[in-house]
Amino acid sequence: MPLQLQEPQHEIAVGVDIGAMYTKVSYILPSSEDTQSFFFRVPISLRGSSVVPTALLYNNQGIPLGWGYDAIPGAQQLRFFKYSLLPEDHWHPEAKQWYALAQSVQVRTQLQKTAVDVMVDYINQLWSVCGPYIRSSHLPRHGQQSLALIVGFPPGWPEDAFQQALRNSVLVNSRCERVLITEADAAMEFVLSKVADGTMRSMRNIDLKIGENIIVADCGSVTVDTVCGTITSTNGDLGYHRITDATSELCGAEIITDSFIKMLRLRAGELLTDPAVLAPYAEVCSIFHPAVKKITSLVQDHAQVARDQTGRSPKYVFFTGGLSRNQYLCSKLHASIKDISVVFLPSTLQSQAVANGAAIRAMKNSRALPVAAEGDFGIEVDGNVVLLVNKGECMRAGMRKRLLLPWKVIQPSYTGGDGVVQLRISRIEHVAQVLRIVKWRPRQPVTSDDIVHIEMFWGANSVEVVEWAFWHNGLQQSGAPNVSEERPGA
Helix, strand or coil, X not given: CXXXXXXXXXXXXXXXXXXXXXXXXXXXXXXXXXCEECCECCCCCCCCECCEECEEEECCCXXXXXXXXXXXXXXXXXXXXXXXXXXXXXXXXXXXXXXXXXXXXXXXXXXXXXXXXXXXXXXXXXXXXXXXXXXXXXXXXXXXXXXXXXXEECCCCCHHHHHHHHHHCHHHHCCEEEEEEEHHHHHHHHHHXXXXXXXXXXXXXXXXXXXXXXXXXXXXXXXXXXEEEXXXXXXXXXXXXXXXXXXXXXXXXXXXXXXXXXXXXXXXXXXXXXXXXXXXXXXXXXXXXXXXXXXXXXXXXXXXXXXXXXXXXXXXXXXXXHHHHCHHHHHHHHHHCCCCEEEECCHHHHCCHHHHHHHHHHHHHHHCCCEECCCCEEEEECCEEEEEECCCCEECCCCEEEEECCHHHHHHHHHHCCCCEEEEEEEHHHCCCEEEEEEECXXXXXXXXXXXXXXXXECCCCXXXXXXXXXXXXXXXXXXXXXXXXXXXX
């Protein structure tokens, strides 16, 4: 058995959702299960806001002068910079025509800053406000715990770019554990928390049991992020086992808005002669049809994988995110999604999903007992060894570890079989006793010049790797049908 190292640290858990247009920060205190929203000061307002614009203000030398709600005469405002973290060849086909993106790229180019540079500046500005408040207001009552912080990012986007931004920011020196979570997984955590506390049953009469499958789709300003999982329970906490890899589709609110603006421009000339032709109802409705079609297809794809993998269809699909407030979109999705009950969260909860879910995951991670490996575990191929876990190495719930795989470890099974890489995991001193066989079917051909990493994700008990992923030339591949696992003798 692994060795328990210490009692849980009970850190303050912080979740951050840096959206393309707005940002939200949530936190959970060590003595509480309740998620609290950070409220940002809004000029000319006494109430404040739980969201702040994802915006920076620069001088001509590229030095940040302000952010969020700030208004500084003569400063250059930079918004929509998150989208530029996505490689250009993955952009939406019409992205270069979007006004917000074009302006963002123009200002960033003038300032000679990369998208990562801007994200670092934004995190620094954000944390200069949130960090001191959370620490000074709450740490004196709980001692000097560090913070466990999780930041959401769209699945399929370059995780390395987000990691680099976190590493280069002030967070690296703030006694703050920094972890990423896909926005779909964060939304899943939030939905399960609402199921657990009775919110869903009281508002929507939701009836869910352990072992049933659900889909969660977070509909944001740019992407709709989706994941399917089986509900589990660990130490009384509801959790889930991923059935599908989290996915991201470019069909969010800003893309619909851009289509609406284009329609208005086309109608502008006709407005001079007949105002009634500006925006016929049917034409306005048609703007939503591509998004409805894509979201429906996403749900159906995830549901089919669930049926193939578990033999059961998902019972519910839960929609979160700001776009899910649109009543027309809701009605169309209700009509187009068959065989699965469709649930839209109450409007007061929809925008909280990613930040609150990230904070909930951070809380779960911080409360788990760290354990130490009782031996060396790794991969051995023809005398070549890749050590995955060292004896005595500490493992913790939510921990991810990524290691480089040499070609000489990949090549024997890849070229000698049907194009599937098979890696046998064992305790190094007992290589004949195989504990796991991890299989990877690459989406693209692998050559000796490629860079391949294997990534491990530890589950709630800190003892077992519950998810394997492979990174091929910087792009992640995980979940069915690309990655699977076998347990000999199970």
